[in-house]
Amino acid sequence: MSSSPSPRGRPRDPRSHEAIVSAAAELVAEVGYAATSIGAVAARAGVGKDTVYRRWRGKPELVFEAVFTATDHAPVPDTGTLAGDLSALLRGLVDEFRAPAAAAALPGLLADFAADPLLRARIRSGFLAPSKERLLVVFERAETRGEIAAGTPVDLVLDTLAGAVFFHVGLVGEHPDPRLAEQLAAVMAKGIEVR
Amino acid sequence: MSSSPSPRGRPRDPRSHEAIVSAAAELVAEVGYAATSIGAVAARAGVGKDTVYRRWRGKPELVFEAVFTATDHAPVPDTGTLAGDLSALLRGLVDEFRAPAAAAALPGLLADFAADPLLRARIRSGFLAPSKERLLVVFERAETRGEIAAGTPVDLVLDTLAGAVFFHVGLVGEHPDPRLAEQLAAVMAKGIEVR
Amino acid sequence: MSSSPSPRGRPRDPRSHEAIVSAAAELVAEVGYAATSIGAVAARAGVGKDTVYRRWRGKPELVFEAVFTATDHAPVPDTGTLAGDLSALLRGLVDEFRAPAAAAALPGLLADFAADPLLRARIRSGFLAPSKERLLVVFERAETRGEIAAGTPVDLVLDTLAGAVFFHVGLVGEHPDPRLAEQLAAVMAKGIEVR
Amino acid sequence: MSSSPSPRGRPRDPRSHEAIVSAAAELVAEVGYAATSIGAVAARAGVGKDTVYRRWRGKPELVFEAVFTATDHAPVPDTGTLAGDLSALLRGLVDEFRAPAAAAALPGLLADFAADPLLRARIRSGFLAPSKERLLVVFERAETRGEIAAGTPVDLVLDTLAGAVFFHVGLVGEHPDPRLAEQLAAVMAKGIEVR
DNA sequence: AACTAATCGAGACGGTACGTCGCGTCTTATT
DNA sequence: AATAAGACGCGACGTACCGTCTCGATTAGTT
Numbered sequence: 090m091s092s093s094p095s096p097r098g099r100p101r102d103p104r105s106h107e108a109i110v111s112a113a114a115e116l117v118a119e120v121g122y123a124a125t126s127i128g129a130v131a132a133r134a135g136v137g138k139d140t141v142y143r144r145w146r147g148k149p150e151l152v153f154e155a156v157f158t159a160t161d162h163a164p165v166p167d168t169g170t171l172a173g174d175l176s177a178l179l180r181g182l183v184d185e186f187r188a189p190a191a192a193a194a195l196p197g198l199l200a201d202f203a204a205d206p207l208l209r210a211r212i213r214s215g216f217l218a219p220s221k222e223r224l225l226v227v228f229e230r231a232e233t234r235g236e237i238a239a240g241t242p243v244d245l246v247l248d249t250l251a252g253a254v255f256f257h258v259g260l261v262g263e264h265p266d267p268r269l270a271e272q273l274a275a276v277m278a279k280g281i282e283v284r
Numbered sequence: 285m286s287s288s289p290s291p292r293g294r295p296r297d298p299r300s301h302e303a304i305v306s307a308a309a310e311l312v313a314e315v316g317y318a319a320t321s322i323g324a325v326a327a328r329a330g331v332g333k334d335t336v337y338r339r340w341r342g343k344p345e346l347v348f349e350a351v352f353t354a355t356d357h358a359p360v361p362d363t364g365t366l367a368g369d370l371s372a373l374l375r376g377l378v379d380e381f382r383a384p385a386a387a388a389a390l391p392g393l394l395a396d397f398a399a400d401p402l403l404r405a406r407i408r409s410g411f412l413a414p415s416k417e418r419l420l421v422v423f424e425r426a427e428t429r430g431e432i433a434a435g436t437p438v439d440l441v442l443d444t445l446a447g448a449v450f451f452h453v454g455l456v457g458e459h460p461d462p463r464l465a466e467q468l469a470a471v472m473a474k475g476i477e478v479r
Numbered sequence: 480m481s482s483s484p485s486p487r488g489r490p491r492d493p494r495s496h497e498a499i500v501s502a503a504a505e506l507v508a509e510v511g512y513a514a515t516s517i518g519a520v521a522a523r524a525g526v527g528k529d530t531v532y533r534r535w536r537g538k539p540e541l542v543f544e545a546v547f548t549a550t551d552h553a554p555v556p557d558t559g560t561l562a563g564d565l566s567a568l569l570r571g572l573v574d575e576f577r578a579p580a581a582a583a584a585l586p587g588l589l590a591d592f593a594a595d596p597l598l599r600a601r602i603r604s605g606f607l608a609p610s611k612e613r614l615l616v617v618f619e620r621a622e623t624r625g626e627i628a629a630g631t632p633v634d635l636v637l638d639t640l641a642g643a644v645f646f647h648v649g650l651v652g653e654h655p656d657p658r659l660a661e662q663l664a665a666v667m668a669k670g671i672e673v674r
Numbered sequence: 675m676s677s678s679p680s681p682r683g684r685p686r687d688p689r690s691h692e693a694i695v696s697a698a699a700e701l702v703a704e705v706g707y708a709a710t711s712i713g714a715v716a717a718r719a720g721v722g723k724d725t726v727y728r729r730w731r732g733k734p735e736l737v738f739e740a741v742f743t744a745t746d747h748a749p750v751p752d753t754g755t756l757a758g759d760l761s762a763l764l765r766g767l768v769d770e771f772r773a774p775a776a777a778a779a780l781p782g783l784l785a786d787f788a789a790d791p792l793l794r795a796r797i798r799s800g801f802l803a804p805s806k807e808r809l810l811v812v813f814e815r816a817e818t819r820g821e822i823a824a825g826t827p828v829d830l831v832l833d834t835l836a837g838a839v840f841f842h843v844g845l846v847g848e849h850p851d852p853r854l855a856e857q858l859a860a861v862m863a864k865g866i867e868v869r
Numbered sequence: 870a871a872c873t874a875a876t877c878g879a880g881a882c883g884g885t886a887c888g889t890c891g892c893g894t895c896t897t898a899t900t
Numbered sequence: 901a902a903t904a905a906g907a908c909g910c911g912a913c914g915t916a917c918c919g920t921c922t923c924g925a926t927t928a929g930t931t
Binding site: 682721723 | 878879
């Protein structure tokens with residue numbers, strides 16, 4: 090049960106980790122996901138390629154960490170209505186996806202994750218997990234208020250909302266409609282409410 | 285009004301076109317989008333690389349044509365209710381995306397289209413155009429029946445539905461839930477109905 | 480015994496021949512032998528590639544004709560001495576090789592001729608034949624005058640002189656020594672004279 | 675005075691160098707200079723193309739090193755007469771040029787060197803330098819013996835001899851006359867002797 | 870203090886794919 | 901039959917990344 094078996098040899102320099110992640114995020118924002126190569130990231134970070142491969146299995150994992158580290162510390166919205174909560178939740182999701190590096194990375198990242206059987210399983214847990222947790226709380230409250238029935242399919246709703254946001258932010262729009270979150274929340278809330 | 289002023293020189297062999305498209309579709313289904321190279325497609329088609337590049341600007345354009353040629357000849361559904369029509373529409377979309385080559389190609393294809401400014405503009409017109417036309421007819425009828433208000437945002441609905449299907453078929457599920465189309469249609473119909 | 484068996488169909492346009500040869504000579508002088516392609520020659524001549532291939536087997540033959548057409552119409556030198564005659568002969572050879580297109584074409588041309596078994600045999604007859612005929616006359620007169628012995632090896636002398644000129648003009652010098660012809664003639668004359 | 679300040683990174687594998695040079699020499703001898711491609715050399719050497727391009731700028735440089743590495747270790751001939759020394763020198767030159775790989779490479783190699791301004795300057799220093807040094811010694815002795823005058827033009831003699839040998843071995847003859855060296859030496863010696 | 874061992878920057882390594890170019894042949898409609 | 905245009909199968913080009921490896925040099929903990 091020892092978490093540190095015995096760290097012999099020179100320990101990894103935490104500054105390298107930081108420098109690589111920063112370089113990756115910058116490069117993705119500047120030249121896009123496809124044109125971001127491990128070699129270029131290492132060069133910009135002032136680091137050897139091995140130092141990258143020692144920490145990440147490949148570009149998808151590295152870029153994912155570099156771009157989606159914004160662990161949501163905002164409290165779960167509690168506006169009193171399902172529509173309001175969904176709207177707030179979606180606004181957060183849109184903001185996260187709209188960040189320069191994120192928007193540039195999303196499509197390529199999802200493609201690489203989908204192509205690799207090992208990564209494929211992590212799409213839900215990796216990309217959507219934080220949102221799902223928050224959505225569960227929102228659903229719980231809505232259920233308590235009697236707005237939705239028990240057993241409302243969380244994953245279906247989440248995929249739908251995420252898909253819509255992905256289509257708008259990642260694929261189509263340079264400047265996604267600011268009312269997107271609100272409209273989408275209204276439709277979805279109405280769609281799943283009991284009455 | 286003459287579309288062909290006078291095609292000088294040897295005309296392009298339509299059999300090459302056909303062979304290339306077939307080879308591309310096969311390869312994508314067999315080895316995936318990323319591992320499908322122009323050179324390999326040309327070799328399988330028994331064709332020089334130039335003959336491919338003469339007709340398509342690159343892999344994204346070629347694979348798109350090879351995989352999404354299924355011009356929807358099915359009639360626009362007319363079940364009498366919005367939910368029914370949407371359900372039928374979605375079933376078609378799911379079936380189209382679930383085809384081996386399409387499912388294998390979708391994520392990478394969308395990523396490449398999104399990365400190229402020239403192609404980016406064609407995502408909506410290319411991938412979603414047929415569905416949009418059909419959805420418009422469905423909306424028109426629903427409006428006539430008084431189910432939905434005039435001015436219901438078609439693109440929002442379309443992106444939402446397509447995004448949900450894409451997430452399920454392209455990214456997550458090996459075997460997408462057969463009830464996906466129906467559930468999604470029910471929620472969406474309820475979400476946009478007037479009452 | 481008929482030289483024209485029966486020229487049926489459209490006769491070849493002699494203007495094409497002229498245009499191709501000119502284009503080839505220009506291109507060789509401008510971009511060099513290696514960078515001169517049949518396609519570029521045809522394009523500059525305003526002619527299809529087949530029209531070139533119908534008249535020449537390939538680039539070496541075409542360029543050879545385009546560059547070494549200067550059929551020597553000058554009379555065989557007759558200065559009264561072997562050294563004088565050789566000097567005059569060499570001056571002609573140097574001038575022929577020093578022409579822009581010729582100097583640019585020579586090394587590559589010789590290489591292509593040497594590489595092809597069919598052309599290899601024509602190096603002597605093609606490049607050196609005119610010079611050899613003139614040299615034979617010069618030798619005949621020198622023999623009559625008693626300067627050289629009968630049976631002096633013409634080919635050896637010719638190869639030696641041509642090789643020297645080729646090395647200077649084709650390979651080494653931008654501006655070959657103007658006294659080259661004279662010096663070479665003096666040494667060679669002395670080397671083969673009887674006393 | 676340190677020639678190697680500190681060679682960082684993984685050093686180049688000398689076995690790769692050796693394998694590439696051998697493969698190049700073999701290929702040139704087997705299929706000729708023109709048909710020898712960098713890719714084929716790399717493949718036969720069991721090496722990536724980059725490993726070749728990292729060491730040589732292109733085919734001419736590579737083949738030159740592969741074919742003309744025979745650093746002349748034979749002593750400068752000293753037969754007591756100019757004609758004898760020249761004959762021995764020429765025999766060496768003929769033997770060097772007549773080697774399978776050398777004979778096959780020479781014309782194309784000279785053409786490529788002549789076509790490239792950077793390489794053009796190296797023709798004399800690269801191909802003829804060893805011979806020139808030896809010829810200088812021979813001339814020095816002949817001068818001491820009073821056979822030739824001071825200031826006899828070495829380059830002219832060298833170009834002439836090399837040109838003659840090149841014409842015979844590289845361009846014309848499959849089996850060059852075995853007496854070529856002797857005859858040529860006799861003529862040239864006589865041509866430059868003082869009397 | 871000497872030893873062991875993992876990490877570091879650098880860059881070489883065997884591969885694979887890229888997109889372009891030239892080859893010499895062919896297939897059009899036109900002359 | 902020859903022509904201009906240009907498509908065709910082929911194969912080489914030189915470059916870019918891939919992920920691994922091999923250097924000498926650090927930088928720790930263990931003897």
